[in-house]
Amino acid sequence: xxxxxxxxxxxxVVVLVALLLMVAYLTLMERVVIARIQVRVGPNRxxxxxxxxxxxxxIKLLLKEDVIPAQADKYxxxxxxxxxxxxxxxxxxxxxxxxxxxxxxxxxSLGIADVNVGLLYVFxxxxxxxxxxxxxxxxxxxxxxxxxxxxxxxxxxxYELCLVFSVVGVLMLSDSTSLAxxxxxxxxxxxxxxxxxxxxxxxxxxxxxxxxxxxxxxEAENELVGGFHTEYSSMKFAMFFLGEYxxxxxxxxxxxxxxxxxxRGPFFPPVVxxxxxVVAFLFFFIWVRGTLPRFRYDQLMKFGWKVLLxxxxxxxxxxxxxxxxxx
Amino acid sequence: MTTLLFVLGSIAAxxxxxxxVTRRNPVHSALSLIVCLLSVALLFxxxxxxxxxxxxxxxxxxxxxxxxxxxxxxxxxKDESAVFHSGxxxxxxxLALVFVILVQVVLVAVAGATWLGKEQxxxxxxxxxxxxxxxxxxxxxxxLFQFEVVSVLLLVAIVGxxxxxxxxx
Numbered sequence: 001x002x003x004x005x006x007x008x009x010x011x012x013v014v015v016l017v018a019l020l021l022m023v024a025y026l027t028l029m030e031r032v033v034i035a036r037i038q039v040r041v042g043p044n045r046x047x048x049x050x051x052x053x054x055x056x057x058x059i060k061l062l063l064k065e066d067v068i069p070a071q072a073d074k075y076x077x078x079x080x081x082x083x084x085x086x087x088x089x090x091x092x093x094x095x096x097x098x099x100x101x102x103x104x105x106x107x108x109s110l111g112i113a114d115v116n117v118g119l120l121y122v123f124x125x126x127x128x129x130x131x132x133x134x135x136x137x138x139x140x141x142x143x144x145x146x147x148x149x150x151x152x153x154x155x156x157x158x159y160e161l162c163l164v165f166s167v168v169g170v171l172m173l174s175d176s177t178s179l180a181x182x183x184x185x186x187x188x189x190x191x192x193x194x195x196x197x198x199x200x201x202x203x204x205x206x207x208x209x210x211x212x213x214x215x216x217x218x219e220a221e222n223e224l225v226g227g228f229h230t231e232y233s234s235m236k237f238a239m240f241f242l243g244e245y246x247x248x249x250x251x252x253x254x255x256x257x258x259x260x261x262x263x264r265g266p267f268f269p270p271v272v273x274x275x276x277x278v279v280a281f282l283f284f285f286i287w288v289r290g291t292l293p294r295f296r297y298d299q300l301m302k303f304g305w306k307v308l309l310x311x312x313x314x315x316x317x318x319x320x321x322x323x324x325x326x327x
Numbered sequence: 328m329t330t331l332l333f334v335l336g337s338i339a340a341x342x343x344x345x346x347x348v349t350r351r352n353p354v355h356s357a358l359s360l361i362v363c364l365l366s367v368a369l370l371f372x373x374x375x376x377x378x379x380x381x382x383x384x385x386x387x388x389x390x391x392x393x394x395x396x397x398x399x400x401x402x403x404x405k406d407e408s409a410v411f412h413s414g415x416x417x418x419x420x421x422l423a424l425v426f427v428i429l430v431q432v433v434l435v436a437v438a439g440a441t442w443l444g445k446e447q448x449x450x451x452x453x454x455x456x457x458x459x460x461x462x463x464x465x466x467x468x469x470x471l472f473q474f475e476v477v478s479v480l481l482l483v484a485i486v487g488x489x490x491x492x493x494x495x496x
Binding site for chain 2: 073076115116117120121123124127128130131134135137138146149150153154156157160164177
Protein backbone atom coordinates (compact mmCIF):
# COMPACT_ATOMS: atom_id res chain seq x y z
CA UNK A 1 0.00 0.00 0.00
CA UNK A 2 2.67 2.46 1.11
CA UNK A 3 4.82 1.43 -1.83
CA UNK A 4 1.97 2.11 -4.28
CA UNK A 5 1.36 5.53 -2.76
CA UNK A 6 5.07 6.34 -2.92
CA UNK A 7 5.35 5.30 -6.58
CA UNK A 8 2.30 7.39 -7.47
CA UNK A 9 3.73 10.35 -5.56
CA UNK A 10 7.12 10.14 -7.28
CA UNK A 11 5.46 9.83 -10.68
CA UNK A 12 3.23 12.85 -10.02
CA VAL A 13 6.14 15.02 -8.89
CA VAL A 14 8.31 14.01 -11.86
CA VAL A 15 5.48 14.67 -14.34
CA LEU A 16 4.59 18.00 -12.74
CA VAL A 17 8.20 19.24 -12.77
CA ALA A 18 8.64 18.06 -16.36
CA LEU A 19 5.44 19.85 -17.38
CA LEU A 20 6.50 23.10 -15.70
CA LEU A 21 9.86 22.94 -17.47
CA MET A 22 8.10 22.25 -20.76
CA VAL A 23 5.81 25.24 -20.19
CA ALA A 24 8.81 27.48 -19.55
CA TYR A 25 10.55 26.43 -22.74
CA LEU A 26 7.29 26.44 -24.69
CA THR A 27 7.12 30.21 -24.14
CA LEU A 28 10.65 30.53 -25.50
CA MET A 29 9.83 28.25 -28.44
CA GLU A 30 6.73 30.31 -29.20
CA ARG A 31 8.67 33.57 -29.18
CA VAL A 32 11.46 32.21 -31.36
CA VAL A 33 9.13 30.54 -33.88
CA ILE A 34 6.85 33.58 -34.13
CA ALA A 35 9.93 35.76 -34.57
CA ARG A 36 11.18 33.56 -37.41
CA ILE A 37 7.72 33.64 -39.07
CA GLN A 38 7.75 37.45 -38.86
CA VAL A 39 11.39 37.64 -40.03
CA ARG A 40 12.66 38.93 -36.68
CA VAL A 41 15.49 37.59 -34.54
CA GLY A 42 13.59 36.84 -31.34
CA PRO A 43 15.01 36.59 -27.80
CA ASN A 44 18.76 35.86 -27.95
CA ARG A 45 20.29 37.98 -25.16
CA UNK A 46 19.92 35.92 -21.96
CA UNK A 47 22.22 32.92 -22.06
CA UNK A 48 23.37 31.08 -25.19
CA UNK A 49 20.68 31.39 -27.94
CA UNK A 50 18.40 33.03 -25.34
CA UNK A 51 18.04 29.71 -23.53
CA UNK A 52 17.84 31.34 -20.10
CA UNK A 53 15.10 33.75 -21.17
CA UNK A 54 12.20 31.79 -19.52
CA UNK A 55 14.05 31.83 -16.19
CA UNK A 56 14.59 35.58 -16.43
CA UNK A 57 10.89 36.00 -17.28
CA UNK A 58 9.87 33.88 -14.31
CA ILE A 59 12.02 35.87 -11.89
CA LYS A 60 10.69 39.13 -13.32
CA LEU A 61 7.07 38.00 -12.86
CA LEU A 62 7.72 36.87 -9.28
CA LEU A 63 9.27 40.20 -8.33
CA LYS A 64 6.51 42.38 -9.79
CA GLU A 65 4.03 44.09 -7.49
CA ASP A 66 0.90 42.03 -6.91
CA VAL A 67 -2.10 44.32 -7.39
CA ILE A 68 -5.61 43.41 -6.29
CA PRO A 69 -8.14 45.97 -7.57
CA ALA A 70 -10.03 47.74 -4.77
CA GLN A 71 -13.47 46.77 -6.07
CA ALA A 72 -12.54 43.15 -6.81
CA ASP A 73 -14.14 40.15 -5.14
CA LYS A 74 -10.92 39.18 -3.30
CA TYR A 75 -11.78 35.57 -2.54
CA UNK A 76 -12.70 34.63 -6.11
CA UNK A 77 -9.95 36.87 -7.52
CA UNK A 78 -7.31 34.78 -5.75
CA UNK A 79 -9.06 31.46 -6.41
CA UNK A 80 -9.42 31.92 -10.18
CA UNK A 81 -5.75 31.60 -11.30
CA UNK A 82 -5.32 28.54 -9.08
CA UNK A 83 -8.37 26.89 -10.70
CA UNK A 84 -7.05 27.63 -14.16
CA UNK A 85 -3.62 26.26 -13.29
CA UNK A 86 -4.92 23.17 -11.51
CA UNK A 87 -7.33 22.16 -14.26
CA UNK A 88 -4.61 22.40 -16.89
CA UNK A 89 -2.21 20.10 -15.09
CA UNK A 90 -4.67 17.63 -13.50
CA UNK A 91 -5.55 16.30 -16.95
CA UNK A 92 -2.11 14.77 -17.32
CA UNK A 93 -2.85 12.26 -14.56
CA UNK A 94 -4.49 9.79 -16.95
CA UNK A 95 -2.37 10.24 -20.08
CA UNK A 96 -0.02 7.30 -20.68
CA UNK A 97 3.36 8.49 -21.96
CA UNK A 98 5.15 5.16 -22.26
CA UNK A 99 4.98 1.40 -21.88
CA UNK A 100 5.62 -0.37 -18.56
CA UNK A 101 9.28 -0.34 -17.55
CA UNK A 102 11.10 -2.42 -14.95
CA UNK A 103 12.93 -0.34 -12.36
CA UNK A 104 14.64 -2.00 -9.39
CA UNK A 105 12.61 -5.16 -9.90
CA UNK A 106 9.25 -3.41 -10.00
CA UNK A 107 7.04 -3.07 -13.04
CA UNK A 108 6.10 0.57 -13.33
CA SER A 109 3.67 1.79 -15.97
CA LEU A 110 4.60 5.18 -17.41
CA GLY A 111 1.56 7.29 -16.78
CA ILE A 112 0.34 8.39 -13.36
CA ALA A 113 -2.88 6.39 -13.33
CA ASP A 114 -4.72 4.14 -15.75
CA VAL A 115 -8.33 4.98 -14.96
CA ASN A 116 -11.18 2.96 -16.40
CA VAL A 117 -13.01 6.13 -17.43
CA GLY A 118 -9.83 8.00 -18.40
CA LEU A 119 -11.28 9.86 -21.34
CA LEU A 120 -14.33 10.99 -19.37
CA TYR A 121 -11.99 12.18 -16.62
CA VAL A 122 -10.14 14.33 -19.15
CA PHE A 123 -13.38 15.93 -20.30
CA UNK A 124 -14.56 16.38 -16.73
CA UNK A 125 -11.40 18.27 -15.77
CA UNK A 126 -11.33 20.35 -18.94
CA UNK A 127 -14.99 21.32 -18.42
CA UNK A 128 -13.96 22.66 -15.00
CA UNK A 129 -11.10 24.64 -16.55
CA UNK A 130 -13.48 27.31 -17.83
CA UNK A 131 -14.28 28.38 -14.26
CA UNK A 132 -10.80 29.80 -13.75
CA UNK A 133 -11.44 32.22 -16.61
CA UNK A 134 -15.08 32.97 -15.76
CA UNK A 135 -14.48 33.58 -12.04
CA UNK A 136 -11.34 35.60 -12.74
CA UNK A 137 -13.24 37.73 -15.22
CA UNK A 138 -16.16 38.32 -12.90
CA UNK A 139 -14.08 38.90 -9.77
CA UNK A 140 -11.99 41.62 -11.44
CA UNK A 141 -15.13 43.78 -11.53
CA UNK A 142 -14.12 45.57 -14.70
CA UNK A 143 -15.75 45.64 -18.10
CA UNK A 144 -13.10 44.21 -20.40
CA UNK A 145 -12.48 41.11 -18.27
CA UNK A 146 -16.24 40.59 -17.96
CA UNK A 147 -16.66 40.67 -21.74
CA UNK A 148 -13.77 38.24 -22.09
CA UNK A 149 -15.30 35.94 -19.49
CA UNK A 150 -18.69 35.93 -21.20
CA UNK A 151 -17.12 35.11 -24.53
CA UNK A 152 -15.07 32.35 -23.02
CA UNK A 153 -18.07 30.77 -21.23
CA UNK A 154 -20.10 30.62 -24.45
CA UNK A 155 -17.14 29.50 -26.55
CA UNK A 156 -16.00 26.72 -24.26
CA UNK A 157 -19.48 25.25 -23.81
CA UNK A 158 -20.03 25.21 -27.59
CA TYR A 159 -16.68 23.74 -28.52
CA GLU A 160 -16.60 21.22 -25.71
CA LEU A 161 -19.62 19.56 -27.35
CA CYS A 162 -17.75 19.18 -30.65
CA LEU A 163 -14.69 17.93 -28.79
CA VAL A 164 -16.65 15.20 -27.00
CA PHE A 165 -18.66 14.18 -30.06
CA SER A 166 -15.57 13.92 -32.26
CA VAL A 167 -13.95 11.51 -29.80
CA VAL A 168 -16.96 9.15 -29.78
CA GLY A 169 -15.67 7.67 -33.06
CA VAL A 170 -12.39 6.74 -31.35
CA LEU A 171 -14.30 5.17 -28.46
CA MET A 172 -16.32 3.05 -30.90
CA LEU A 173 -13.10 1.77 -32.48
CA SER A 174 -11.24 1.11 -29.24
CA ASP A 175 -14.21 -0.30 -27.28
CA SER A 176 -12.96 1.37 -24.12
CA THR A 177 -12.75 4.72 -22.35
CA SER A 178 -9.36 3.89 -20.86
CA LEU A 179 -6.56 5.82 -22.57
CA ALA A 180 -4.17 2.86 -22.25
CA UNK A 181 -6.64 0.77 -24.27
CA UNK A 182 -6.96 3.56 -26.84
CA UNK A 183 -3.17 3.49 -27.33
CA UNK A 184 -3.19 -0.32 -27.45
CA UNK A 185 -5.89 -0.17 -30.15
CA UNK A 186 -3.55 1.80 -32.41
CA UNK A 187 -0.83 -0.84 -32.58
CA UNK A 188 -1.45 -1.37 -36.31
CA UNK A 189 -3.04 1.83 -37.66
CA UNK A 190 -3.31 5.29 -36.13
CA UNK A 191 -6.84 6.46 -35.45
CA UNK A 192 -6.00 9.64 -37.39
CA UNK A 193 -6.06 7.42 -40.49
CA UNK A 194 -9.27 5.59 -39.55
CA UNK A 195 -10.99 8.72 -38.23
CA UNK A 196 -9.77 11.60 -40.44
CA UNK A 197 -12.94 13.66 -39.96
CA UNK A 198 -13.03 13.16 -36.20
CA UNK A 199 -9.33 14.05 -36.06
CA UNK A 200 -9.82 17.35 -37.91
CA UNK A 201 -12.86 18.31 -35.81
CA UNK A 202 -10.98 17.50 -32.60
CA UNK A 203 -7.99 19.52 -33.78
CA UNK A 204 -10.07 22.60 -34.58
CA UNK A 205 -12.20 22.36 -31.45
CA UNK A 206 -9.10 22.06 -29.28
CA UNK A 207 -7.81 25.38 -30.61
CA UNK A 208 -10.99 26.93 -29.23
CA UNK A 209 -10.69 24.97 -26.01
CA UNK A 210 -7.22 26.33 -25.21
CA UNK A 211 -8.09 29.88 -26.35
CA UNK A 212 -5.46 30.04 -29.05
CA UNK A 213 -5.60 31.95 -32.30
CA UNK A 214 -7.71 31.88 -34.47
CA UNK A 215 -10.16 31.39 -31.59
CA UNK A 216 -8.59 33.56 -28.88
CA UNK A 217 -11.66 35.78 -28.49
CA UNK A 218 -11.65 35.69 -24.64
CA GLU A 219 -8.36 37.63 -24.59
CA ALA A 220 -8.41 39.38 -27.96
CA GLU A 221 -5.75 42.02 -27.29
CA ASN A 222 -6.89 44.62 -29.78
CA GLU A 223 -10.54 44.51 -28.66
CA LEU A 224 -10.46 43.70 -24.95
CA VAL A 225 -7.04 44.97 -23.75
CA GLY A 226 -6.11 41.58 -22.25
CA GLY A 227 -9.50 39.92 -21.90
CA PHE A 228 -10.14 38.03 -18.69
CA HIS A 229 -6.67 38.66 -17.22
CA THR A 230 -6.57 42.43 -17.79
CA GLU A 231 -6.58 43.23 -14.07
CA TYR A 232 -4.15 40.50 -13.05
CA SER A 233 -0.50 41.14 -12.34
CA SER A 234 2.62 39.43 -10.99
CA MET A 235 2.39 35.75 -10.03
CA LYS A 236 -1.39 35.52 -10.47
CA PHE A 237 -0.98 36.60 -14.07
CA ALA A 238 1.81 34.07 -14.39
CA MET A 239 -0.49 31.35 -13.02
CA PHE A 240 -3.03 32.10 -15.75
CA PHE A 241 -0.27 31.86 -18.30
CA LEU A 242 1.10 28.65 -16.85
CA GLY A 243 -2.44 27.26 -17.01
CA GLU A 244 -2.87 28.33 -20.60
CA TYR A 245 0.42 26.90 -21.83
CA UNK A 246 -0.09 23.83 -19.64
CA UNK A 247 -3.41 23.15 -21.31
CA UNK A 248 -1.71 23.56 -24.67
CA UNK A 249 0.66 20.76 -23.70
CA UNK A 250 -2.10 18.52 -22.31
CA UNK A 251 -4.20 19.10 -25.43
CA UNK A 252 -1.26 18.14 -27.65
CA UNK A 253 -0.75 15.07 -25.49
CA UNK A 254 -4.43 14.19 -25.85
CA UNK A 255 -4.34 14.51 -29.65
CA UNK A 256 -1.20 12.37 -29.69
CA UNK A 257 -2.81 9.72 -27.48
CA UNK A 258 -6.18 9.63 -29.20
CA UNK A 259 -5.20 9.90 -32.85
CA UNK A 260 -1.45 9.46 -33.37
CA UNK A 261 -0.82 6.18 -31.59
CA UNK A 262 0.34 7.71 -28.30
CA UNK A 263 3.82 6.55 -27.35
CA ARG A 264 4.03 3.90 -30.08
CA GLY A 265 6.74 4.17 -32.73
CA PRO A 266 9.78 2.33 -34.07
CA PHE A 267 13.51 2.65 -33.08
CA PHE A 268 13.28 5.25 -30.30
CA PRO A 269 12.06 4.51 -26.76
CA PRO A 270 8.31 5.22 -26.16
CA VAL A 271 8.81 8.36 -24.08
CA VAL A 272 10.90 9.94 -26.85
CA UNK A 273 8.22 9.20 -29.43
CA UNK A 274 5.59 10.68 -27.17
CA UNK A 275 7.66 13.86 -26.74
CA UNK A 276 8.36 14.13 -30.48
CA UNK A 277 4.64 13.98 -31.31
CA VAL A 278 3.65 16.40 -28.56
CA VAL A 279 6.32 18.95 -29.55
CA ALA A 280 5.27 18.63 -33.20
CA PHE A 281 1.74 19.59 -32.22
CA LEU A 282 2.96 22.45 -30.05
CA PHE A 283 4.86 23.73 -33.07
CA PHE A 284 1.67 23.41 -35.09
CA PHE A 285 -0.23 25.49 -32.51
CA ILE A 286 2.38 28.26 -32.77
CA TRP A 287 2.57 28.02 -36.54
CA VAL A 288 -1.21 28.54 -36.80
CA ARG A 289 -0.95 31.53 -34.45
CA GLY A 290 1.63 33.10 -36.73
CA THR A 291 -0.44 32.46 -39.85
CA LEU A 292 -4.19 32.85 -39.34
CA PRO A 293 -6.14 35.99 -38.36
CA ARG A 294 -8.73 35.96 -35.59
CA PHE A 295 -12.35 34.93 -36.19
CA ARG A 296 -15.16 37.36 -35.52
CA TYR A 297 -17.28 36.28 -32.56
CA ASP A 298 -20.47 35.44 -34.50
CA GLN A 299 -18.37 33.54 -37.07
CA LEU A 300 -16.88 31.50 -34.25
CA MET A 301 -20.30 30.56 -32.87
CA LYS A 302 -21.72 29.80 -36.31
CA PHE A 303 -18.72 27.65 -37.18
CA GLY A 304 -18.99 25.66 -33.96
CA TRP A 305 -22.72 24.99 -34.00
CA LYS A 306 -23.47 24.84 -37.71
CA VAL A 307 -20.35 23.18 -39.12
CA LEU A 308 -18.28 21.32 -36.51
CA LEU A 309 -21.19 19.85 -34.51
CA UNK A 310 -23.16 18.41 -37.47
CA UNK A 311 -19.94 17.07 -39.01
CA UNK A 312 -18.94 15.33 -35.77
CA UNK A 313 -22.41 13.79 -35.40
CA UNK A 314 -22.28 12.58 -39.02
CA UNK A 315 -18.87 11.10 -38.22
CA UNK A 316 -20.40 9.05 -35.38
CA UNK A 317 -23.15 7.83 -37.69
CA UNK A 318 -20.77 6.81 -40.48
CA UNK A 319 -18.39 5.10 -38.04
CA UNK A 320 -21.31 3.15 -36.57
CA UNK A 321 -22.56 2.08 -40.01
CA UNK A 322 -19.09 0.96 -41.13
CA UNK A 323 -18.53 -0.96 -37.89
CA UNK A 324 -21.93 -2.66 -38.23
CA UNK A 325 -21.14 -3.51 -41.86
CA UNK A 326 -17.73 -5.03 -41.19
CA UNK A 327 -18.53 -6.98 -38.04
CA MET B 328 -10.26 5.11 4.19
CA THR B 329 -13.59 4.76 2.34
CA THR B 330 -15.55 5.72 5.46
CA LEU B 331 -13.36 8.76 6.03
CA LEU B 332 -13.80 9.91 2.41
CA PHE B 333 -17.54 9.27 2.68
CA VAL B 334 -17.83 11.40 5.82
CA LEU B 335 -15.71 14.19 4.32
CA GLY B 336 -17.62 14.08 1.04
CA SER B 337 -21.02 14.17 2.73
CA ILE B 338 -20.04 17.03 5.02
CA ALA B 339 -18.70 19.00 2.05
CA ALA B 340 -21.90 18.28 0.10
CA UNK B 341 -24.19 19.40 2.94
CA UNK B 342 -22.20 22.50 3.86
CA UNK B 343 -21.88 23.65 0.25
CA UNK B 344 -25.56 22.91 -0.44
CA UNK B 345 -26.48 25.09 2.52
CA UNK B 346 -24.19 27.84 1.32
CA UNK B 347 -25.81 27.72 -2.15
CA VAL B 348 -29.07 28.97 -0.62
CA THR B 349 -27.60 31.25 2.05
CA ARG B 350 -25.09 33.26 -0.05
CA ARG B 351 -26.39 36.69 -1.03
CA ASN B 352 -24.06 36.90 -4.00
CA PRO B 353 -25.28 34.68 -6.89
CA VAL B 354 -21.76 34.01 -8.18
CA HIS B 355 -20.72 32.71 -4.75
CA SER B 356 -23.84 30.52 -4.81
CA ALA B 357 -22.74 29.12 -8.15
CA LEU B 358 -19.29 28.34 -6.75
CA SER B 359 -20.88 26.53 -3.80
CA LEU B 360 -23.07 24.61 -6.23
CA ILE B 361 -19.96 23.43 -8.08
CA VAL B 362 -18.39 22.27 -4.81
CA CYS B 363 -21.64 20.49 -3.90
CA LEU B 364 -21.84 18.68 -7.26
CA LEU B 365 -18.17 17.69 -7.04
CA SER B 366 -18.64 16.20 -3.57
CA VAL B 367 -21.66 14.23 -4.79
CA ALA B 368 -19.44 12.99 -7.64
CA LEU B 369 -16.96 11.83 -4.98
CA LEU B 370 -19.77 9.87 -3.27
CA PHE B 371 -20.58 8.21 -6.59
CA UNK B 372 -16.90 7.31 -6.98
CA UNK B 373 -16.92 5.68 -3.54
CA UNK B 374 -19.83 3.50 -4.72
CA UNK B 375 -17.69 2.38 -7.67
CA UNK B 376 -19.92 4.27 -10.10
CA UNK B 377 -17.12 5.93 -12.10
CA UNK B 378 -19.26 6.63 -15.12
CA UNK B 379 -21.99 8.34 -13.12
CA UNK B 380 -19.36 10.39 -11.28
CA UNK B 381 -17.70 11.53 -14.50
CA UNK B 382 -21.02 12.43 -16.11
CA UNK B 383 -22.03 14.30 -12.95
CA UNK B 384 -18.93 16.50 -13.30
CA UNK B 385 -19.12 16.93 -17.10
CA UNK B 386 -22.82 17.69 -17.38
CA UNK B 387 -23.75 19.36 -14.11
CA UNK B 388 -20.58 20.88 -12.65
CA UNK B 389 -19.20 21.60 -16.13
CA UNK B 390 -21.94 22.62 -18.53
CA UNK B 391 -25.01 23.56 -16.50
CA UNK B 392 -23.34 25.79 -13.91
CA UNK B 393 -21.45 27.58 -16.71
CA UNK B 394 -24.85 28.44 -18.21
CA UNK B 395 -26.08 29.68 -14.81
CA UNK B 396 -22.98 31.85 -14.49
CA UNK B 397 -23.39 33.09 -18.02
CA UNK B 398 -26.88 34.36 -17.25
CA UNK B 399 -25.85 35.83 -13.88
CA UNK B 400 -22.94 37.68 -15.48
CA UNK B 401 -25.06 38.93 -18.39
CA UNK B 402 -27.72 40.30 -16.04
CA UNK B 403 -24.99 41.52 -13.68
CA UNK B 404 -26.98 40.70 -10.52
CA LYS B 405 -24.91 41.88 -7.58
CA ASP B 406 -27.32 41.19 -4.73
CA GLU B 407 -30.33 38.99 -5.24
CA SER B 408 -32.19 40.36 -2.21
CA ALA B 409 -32.96 43.42 -4.33
CA VAL B 410 -34.63 41.22 -6.94
CA PHE B 411 -36.55 38.72 -4.87
CA HIS B 412 -38.93 39.65 -2.05
CA SER B 413 -39.97 36.43 -0.38
CA GLY B 414 -43.22 36.80 1.54
CA UNK B 415 -44.39 34.75 4.52
CA UNK B 416 -46.51 32.44 2.30
CA UNK B 417 -43.47 31.67 0.15
CA UNK B 418 -41.37 30.84 3.20
CA UNK B 419 -44.07 28.53 4.56
CA UNK B 420 -44.38 26.77 1.21
CA UNK B 421 -40.60 26.29 1.07
CA LEU B 422 -40.57 24.83 4.58
CA ALA B 423 -43.40 22.42 3.69
CA LEU B 424 -41.53 21.32 0.58
CA VAL B 425 -38.32 20.72 2.54
CA PHE B 426 -40.31 18.68 5.08
CA VAL B 427 -41.92 16.49 2.38
CA ILE B 428 -38.57 15.81 0.70
CA LEU B 429 -36.90 15.05 4.04
CA VAL B 430 -39.66 12.55 4.94
CA GLN B 431 -39.23 10.92 1.57
CA VAL B 432 -35.47 10.58 1.98
CA VAL B 433 -35.85 9.08 5.45
CA LEU B 434 -38.54 6.70 4.18
CA VAL B 435 -36.34 5.45 1.39
CA ALA B 436 -33.28 5.16 3.62
CA VAL B 437 -34.84 3.53 6.69
CA ALA B 438 -38.07 1.85 5.64
CA GLY B 439 -36.69 0.83 2.26
CA ALA B 440 -33.92 -1.14 3.93
CA THR B 441 -36.37 -3.12 6.10
CA TRP B 442 -38.92 -3.75 3.33
CA LEU B 443 -36.53 -4.84 0.65
CA GLY B 444 -33.79 -6.37 2.70
CA LYS B 445 -30.25 -5.14 2.30
CA GLU B 446 -29.27 -7.55 -0.49
CA GLN B 447 -31.70 -6.10 -3.00
CA UNK B 448 -30.27 -2.59 -2.90
CA UNK B 449 -28.78 -1.63 -6.17
CA UNK B 450 -25.50 -0.55 -4.63
CA UNK B 451 -25.27 -3.84 -2.73
CA UNK B 452 -25.88 -6.04 -5.77
CA UNK B 453 -22.39 -5.50 -7.08
CA UNK B 454 -19.77 -2.84 -7.50
CA UNK B 455 -20.33 -2.53 -11.25
CA UNK B 456 -23.69 -0.79 -11.43
CA UNK B 457 -22.24 2.56 -12.41
CA UNK B 458 -19.50 1.65 -14.87
CA UNK B 459 -19.66 2.55 -18.55
CA UNK B 460 -20.46 -1.03 -19.55
CA UNK B 461 -23.32 -1.64 -17.14
CA UNK B 462 -24.98 1.75 -17.65
CA UNK B 463 -24.74 1.27 -21.42
CA UNK B 464 -26.19 -2.22 -21.25
CA UNK B 465 -29.12 -1.16 -19.08
CA UNK B 466 -29.80 1.94 -21.16
CA UNK B 467 -29.67 0.38 -24.61
CA UNK B 468 -31.14 -3.05 -23.84
CA UNK B 469 -33.48 -3.08 -20.86
CA UNK B 470 -34.67 0.54 -20.87
CA LEU B 471 -34.36 1.26 -24.60
CA PHE B 472 -38.00 2.36 -24.97
CA GLN B 473 -37.84 4.76 -22.00
CA PHE B 474 -34.50 6.07 -23.30
CA GLU B 475 -36.02 6.86 -26.70
CA VAL B 476 -39.06 8.50 -25.09
CA VAL B 477 -36.78 10.76 -23.04
CA SER B 478 -34.82 11.72 -26.15
CA VAL B 479 -38.09 12.71 -27.86
CA LEU B 480 -38.91 14.82 -24.80
CA LEU B 481 -35.53 16.57 -25.09
CA LEU B 482 -36.11 17.17 -28.80
CA VAL B 483 -39.46 18.80 -28.01
CA ALA B 484 -37.72 21.02 -25.45
CA ILE B 485 -35.13 22.09 -28.05
CA VAL B 486 -37.85 22.88 -30.60
CA GLY B 487 -39.65 24.88 -27.89
CA UNK B 488 -36.52 26.87 -27.08
CA UNK B 489 -35.88 27.63 -30.76
CA UNK B 490 -39.50 28.79 -31.23
CA UNK B 491 -39.27 31.07 -28.20
CA UNK B 492 -36.03 32.65 -29.37
CA UNK B 493 -37.06 33.07 -33.02
CA UNK B 494 -37.76 36.67 -33.99
CA UNK B 495 -41.28 37.52 -35.14
CA UNK B 496 -41.28 38.39 -38.84
